[in-house]
Structures are given as structure tokens and as C-alpha cells.
Amino acid sequence: xxxxxxxxxxxxxxxxxxxxxxxxxxxxxxxxxxxxxxxxxxxxxxxxxxxxxxxxxxxxxxxxxxxxxxxxxxxxxxxxxxxxxxxxxxxxxxxxxxxxxxxxxxxxxxxxxxxxxxxxxxxxxxxxxxxxxxxxxxxxxxxxxxxxxxxxxxxxxxxxxxxxxxxxxxxxxxxxxxxxxxxxxxxxxxxxxxxxxxxxxxxxxxxxxxxxxxxxxxxxxxxxxxxxxxxxxxxxxxxxxxxxxxxxxxxxxxxxxxxxxxxxxxxxxxxxxxxxxxxxxxxxxxxxxxxxxxxxxxxxxxxxxxxxxxxxxxxxxxxxxxxx
Amino acid sequence: xxxxxxxxxxxxxxxxxxxxxxxxxxxxxxxxxxxxxxxxxxxxxxxxxxxxxxxxxxxxxxxxxxxxxxxxxxxxxxxxxxxxxxxxxxxxxxxxxxxxxxxxxxxxxxxxxxxxxxxxxxxxxxxxxxxxxxxxxxxxxxxxxxxxxxxxxxxxxxxxxxxxxxxxxxxxxxxxxxxxxxxxxxxxxxxxxxxxxxxxxxxxxxxxxxxxxxxxxxxxxxxxxxxxxxxxxxxxxxxxxxxxxxxxxxxxxxxxxxxxxxxxxxxxxxxxxxxxxxxxxxxxxxxxxxxxxxxxxxxxxxxxxxxxxxxxxxxxxxxxxxxx
Numbered sequence: 322x323x324x325x326x327x328x329x330x331x332x333x334x335x336x337x338x339x340x341x342x343x344x345x346x347x348x349x350x351x352x353x354x355x356x357x358x359x360x361x362x363x364x365x366x367x368x369x370x371x372x373x374x375x376x377x378x379x380x381x382x383x384x385x386x387x388x389x390x391x392x393x394x395x396x397x398x399x400x401x402x403x404x405x406x407x408x409x410x411x412x413x414x415x416x417x418x419x420x421x422x423x424x425x426x427x428x429x430x431x432x433x434x435x436x437x438x439x440x441x442x443x444x445x446x447x448x449x450x451x452x453x454x455x456x457x458x459x460x461x462x463x464x465x466x467x468x469x470x471x472x473x474x475x476x477x478x479x480x481x482x483x484x485x486x487x488x489x490x491x492x493x494x495x496x497x498x499x500x501x502x503x504x505x506x507x508x509x510x511x512x513x514x515x516x517x518x519x520x521x522x523x524x525x526x527x528x529x530x531x532x533x534x535x536x537x538x539x540x541x542x543x544x545x546x547x548x549x550x551x552x553x554x555x556x557x558x559x560x561x562x563x564x565x566x567x568x569x570x571x572x573x574x575x576x577x578x579x580x581x582x583x584x585x586x587x588x589x590x591x592x593x594x595x596x597x598x599x600x601x602x603x604x605x606x607x608x609x610x611x612x613x614x615x616x617x618x619x620x621x622x623x624x625x626x627x628x629x630x631x632x633x634x635x636x637x638x639x640x641x642x643x644x645x
Numbered sequence: 646x647x648x649x650x651x652x653x654x655x656x657x658x659x660x661x662x663x664x665x666x667x668x669x670x671x672x673x674x675x676x677x678x679x680x681x682x683x684x685x686x687x688x689x690x691x692x693x694x695x696x697x698x699x700x701x702x703x704x705x706x707x708x709x710x711x712x713x714x715x716x717x718x719x720x721x722x723x724x725x726x727x728x729x730x731x732x733x734x735x736x737x738x739x740x741x742x743x744x745x746x747x748x749x750x751x752x753x754x755x756x757x758x759x760x761x762x763x764x765x766x767x768x769x770x771x772x773x774x775x776x777x778x779x780x781x782x783x784x785x786x787x788x789x790x791x792x793x794x795x796x797x798x799x800x801x802x803x804x805x806x807x808x809x810x811x812x813x814x815x816x817x818x819x820x821x822x823x824x825x826x827x828x829x830x831x832x833x834x835x836x837x838x839x840x841x842x843x844x845x846x847x848x849x850x851x852x853x854x855x856x857x858x859x860x861x862x863x864x865x866x867x868x869x870x871x872x873x874x875x876x877x878x879x880x881x882x883x884x885x886x887x888x889x890x891x892x893x894x895x896x897x898x899x900x901x902x903x904x905x906x907x908x909x910x911x912x913x914x915x916x917x918x919x920x921x922x923x924x925x926x927x928x929x930x931x932x933x934x935x936x937x938x939x940x941x942x943x944x945x946x947x948x949x950x951x952x953x954x955x956x957x958x959x960x961x962x963x964x965x966x967x968x969x
Contacts, residue, residue: 417716
């Protein structure tokens with residue numbers, strides 16, 4: 322069995338179009354029913370504002386599948402630690418034997434999650450955009466902007482974060498890494514009103530985004546909600562969107578941003594499209610410059626299996642890792 | 646993070662009374678509701694006669710908890726590989742950060758599972774026994790006999806296995822390791838009829854043990870069934886037992902040996918006691934020399950957390966492992 326450390330993983334694989342394409346293909350296999358995705362195993366450690374998820378997915382025809390442990394402990398930053406951690410384990414599909422362990426502390430999750438945002442934006446954002454908005458300024462919010470920049474060119478980024486300090490820090494990073502103008506706002510409203518694409522990536526449990534701020538042509542990707550108690554966008558706003566898209570319908574209705582609207586019966590007369598169906602050409606992407614599109618991404622095990630197999634091939638090519 | 650290999654784990658911890666006592670305490674904390682045990686994540690790979698389970702449990706007051714991946718691929722022996730594999734991962738309960746990985750290929754599962762059998766036999770087998778019976782002669786069946794020998798003295802072992810060859814090999818091992826007389830039988834009937842304690846530890850999907858073979862004073866531990874399609878003991882036999890015991894009621898009814906009887910409504914008027922309640926003294930153990938007791942063990946995440954923490958302490962004391 323091979324064990325890979327975080328640094329060599331980061332050197333071998335990063336967020337680029339090859340990753341985006343692989344994740345896009347993953348969503349396609351998902352709607353083609355060529356993937357077995359058991360329900361997530363979830364540990365809630367509310368005492369420590371923490372949660373641990375274990376996800377897996379078996380993709381037909383692939384020799385390995387990933388089991389991923391990912392954690393989010395929202396008190397960690399007060400201890401000087403990142404909130405997220407975790408690892409991926411690749412198992413042989415014919416023997417069950419472990420093939421590789423990626424001690425990535427959540428890095429592969431970060432890039433496969435961001436790549437899903439790029440896939441959503443590729444099909445759903447306006448072809449030409451000026452401004453992207455960030456609701457949240459943490460690691461994933463930043464990756465989302467880098468992912469967006471792979472599929473659309475950007476002039477400006479608007480940022481709101483509960484922590485002004487983090488927003489300012491994020492602004493610096495975005496300026497340097499993406500070479501765009503960046504403005505920090507003390508309220509989410511001007512961020513949403515003034516952006517063609519908005520990504521929400523917070524652990525919020527109360528809605529931050531209101532219906533009144535929606536405008537023609539907006540594409541919003543809601544990343545943050547992945548549990549029964551999180552919510553970033555108010556139900557009225559969700560119900561008002563012209564198009565609702567998600568990565569996995571069952572999971573979105575149970576854990577995602579769409580959960581609250583689903584629970585309140587507000588999706589009864591709404592079509593909710595899975596991203597894979599758009600990738601497969603069975604459902605349209607953006608249909609007009611006016612449409613407001615909202616994509617709820619909860620994260621699906623197939624993304625983990627795809628990224629882990631890709632990382633494994635690259636790391637082996639580069640003769641990295643320790644054999645144990 | 647620490648990574649431990651199979652050999653150093655085997656050197657640091659083996660099946661002994663200290664392990665049995667720790668697992669016994671684990672069952673106690675379970676019924677005291679001091680444990681969070683999310684439902685198992687299960688991957689079925691029936692194409693390869695394989696399955697992968699991920700289990701976890703958080704025990705209140707413990708600084709770490711285990712996430713365990715365990716696999717059983719029943720074609721592996723034809724490839725010259727053991728059917729079971731897997732690993733355990735210990736996570737910090739306050740930060741979610743991984744603390745240790747045990748590359749044990751299922752060894753810790755083997756001993757924690759055997760230890761549960763010892764706990765069941767301690768409270769449920771006759772005080773004095775002559776003969777123990779094995780239905781199945783694989784790794785876990787053998788561990789079960791070693792576990793039984795920790796809590797009862799044995800004169801003789803009777804073995805039945807679908808594979809005569811494996812039964813003979815097992816007989817040799819039992820003779821050498823436990824210093825008892827051993828006899829191999831071509832049918833399970835004389836094994837059950839002639840044994841005071843019987844352990845079933847097969848992946849059978851059709852019942853092997855019949856009601857007619859039950860006799861006064863018998864204690865049977867059913868280890869094998871841990872999924873919706875496995876069954877080792879016929880429903881009539883289960884319904885005829887004087888006492889039914891299990892490790893976790895909800896799990897046994899869903900995945901364990903009790904599932905079939907539960908599904909057929911045969912447990913409606915039967916009391917099913919959790920092993921932890923017997924350990925806690927809230928339910929009696931064996932009440933008479935006549936009683937037939939049947940204990941269904943499906944394996945609970947709390948056993949993994951208990952054994953992983955114990956292994957971690959011992960391995961650190963012995964300055965073993967690789968820091969990554």
C-alpha cells in the first residue's frame with residue numbers, strides 16, 4: 322500500500338482544467354447510473370462545533386474506489402488550526418484491499434469541490450461576466466473563485482465575510498492570484514446585487530442571501546450547506562430562481578441548500594435538474610441572459626473517487642509516496 | 646499523525662483478558678447511552694462477492710474516536726489472499742484531525758470481535774463446559790475459540806466447515822494453540838448436538854443450524870451474519886431459544902442473525918436483551934443449567950473505538966510507528 326503526504330499531493334495535482342473535466346465526467350457517470358453512492362456516514366460533534374463525514378462511491382469500470390473521511394470543526398481557527406481536515410483511502414474494487422492513502426488534510430476535497438463549482442458555472446453562468454461575488458472568504462470560497470476563473474474571465478470580485486479581517490486577507494489573495502480588482506463589503510447585499518456569479522461558501526445556519534437582491538442573469542452556486550441545519554439562501558429566494566440545479570437530488574433535498582425549500586413544500590411545482598443531466602446534454606444549461614440559476618452543490622462521493630484515482634496515477638508516475 | 650503497520654500492531658496488542666475487559670466496558674458505555682453510533686456505511690460489490698463496511702462510534706469522555714474500514718471479499722481465497730482486510734483511523738474528537746492510522750488489514754477487528762464472543766460466553770455459557778463447537782473454520786472462528794478459552798476451560802473442540810481442508814487445518818491449529826482434543830465432522834449436526842458452546846462464524850446465506858439440534862444448557866454465539874442476506878441459524882431455532890441476546894438491537898434486527906426472525910414477526914413476544922445490559926447488571930446472564938441462550942453479534946463501532954485507543958496507547962508506549 323502507498324501512503325502519500327499532503328505536500329507531494331499538492332505538487333502532483335492542483336485545480337486545473339484537467340481536474341474540472343474529470344469531475345465533469347464524474348457527474349456524467351453519476352446520472353448514467355454507473356455509480357454506486359451509499360448514503361453518507363455522518364458524525365456530529367456539536368460540543369466542538371464539529372462534524373465528520375465519510376463518503377464513498379464506486380464507479381463502474383474503475384479498478385479502485387475512494388473512501389473519504391472529511392471533517393469540519395469550526396472552533397479550530399480559534400486554536401490556530403484550519404477548520405477542515407481528512408484523508409482519502411483508495412480501495413481495490415476486486416479485493417477490498419487498500420491501495421493508497423492520501424494524507425491530504427482535505428486538499429483533494431477542496432479541489433474536487435471547487436471543480437464542481439467550475440462545472441456549474443461553465444454551463445450556467447452568463448458567457449461574459451464582469452463581477453463575481455463571494456459570500457464567505459474561507460478556503461473553499463477562494464478555491465471557488467479560482468475555479469470560476471478557469472471557465473470565465475473575470476474583471477472584479479466582491480467579497481463579504483462575517484469576519485472583516487478574513488475578507489481583507491482574502492481580497493489580497495484574490496488580487497495577487499487572479500489579477501482582478503477586489504472590493505470588500507460590510508453586507509452581502511451589494512455583493513449579490515453587483516455580481517453576475519455569486520458563490521456562497523459559509524457554514525451559516527441562517528439565510529444570508531435574500532430574494533430581493535436577485536437580478537437578471539445571476540448565477541448562484543450554494544456550496545455551504547451540507548447538513549440538516551445549514552442554510553445560506555432564504556427559501557423565498559430559492560423558490561424565485563428560474564432554474565434549480567443540484568449535484569444529487571436526494572442528497573440536496575436532505576442536506577443541501579434545497580432542503581429548507583423542499584421541507585416547506587416549495588419545490589413541488591419546480592423542476593430540479595441534476596448537473597450531470599446538463600453535462601450529458603439531456604437538460605439545457607443557461608437558456609437566456611435573463612434567467613436566474615441556482616446550483617446547490619453538496620458534494621458527491623463520485624467526485625472523491627475521480628480525484629483520488631487521478632491523484633494516484635499522477636503520484637505513481639512521479640514516483641512519489643512511501644510503500645508500507 | 647502516526648502510522649502503524651500490521652506487524653507492530655500484532656506485537657503490541659493481542660487477544661487477552663485486558664482486551665476482553667475493555668470491550669466489556671465498551672458494551673457497558675453503549676447501553677449507558679454514552680456512545681454515538683451512526684448507521685454503518687456499506688458498499689456492496691456483489692460482482693466480486695465483496696462488501697466494505699465503514700463503522701464509527703464516539704465514546705463520551707474519550708479524546709479520540711475510530712473510523713474503521715473493513716472489507717470481506719469471499720473470492721479472495723481463490724486468489725491466495727485473505728478474504729478480510731481494512732484499516733482503522735483514529736480521529737481527535739475536538740479537532741477532527743487524524744491522530745493515527747492502523748494498517749492492520751482487519752487484525753484489530755478480528756480481536757475486538759473475538760473479545761465480544763468472550764464477553765457473551767462469560768455471562769451466558771455454562772460455568773463448566775466440556776466441548777465447544779465451531780460452525781466455520783476461518784480466521785474469526787479460530788479467534789472465537791481462543792476467546793472462549795480465556796473465560797472457560799475447554800476439553801474438546803468439534804469443527805464443521807464447508808471446506809474439509811480448512812477444517813483439518815483449523816483442527817491442527819486448535820490442538821497446538823489450545824492443547825485440546827479436536828474432532829472434525831462432515832455435518833454441523835453432531836457439532837451442535839455435542840457442544841456446550843457453539844460459535845457460528847461463516848458468511849452463509851442459508852441456515853446451517855437447526856432447532857432440533859438444540860439441547861439443554863447450550864449457548865450459541867452467531868457471529869457470521871452482518872448483512873441483510875446472511876443467515877446461519879434457522880428462524881425456528883432462533884424462536885425456540887430461551888434467551889436472545891445481541892450487541893445492538895437495532896443493528897441485529899436489520900443486519901444480524903435476528904433479522905430473519907424479526908422480519909417474520911417471530912420476535913414479537915420475545916425479549917431481546919442487549920449484552921451491555923447484562924454487563925451492567927440490569928439483565929441477568931445465564932439463569933439455569935437448562936436454558937438455551939443465543940447471542941447475535943453484529944459488531945458495533947464502539948468496539949473499534951475501544952480497541953483502537955488501547956492499541957494506540959500501547960504502540961506509543963513502545964515507541965512504535967512512523968510519524969507522517
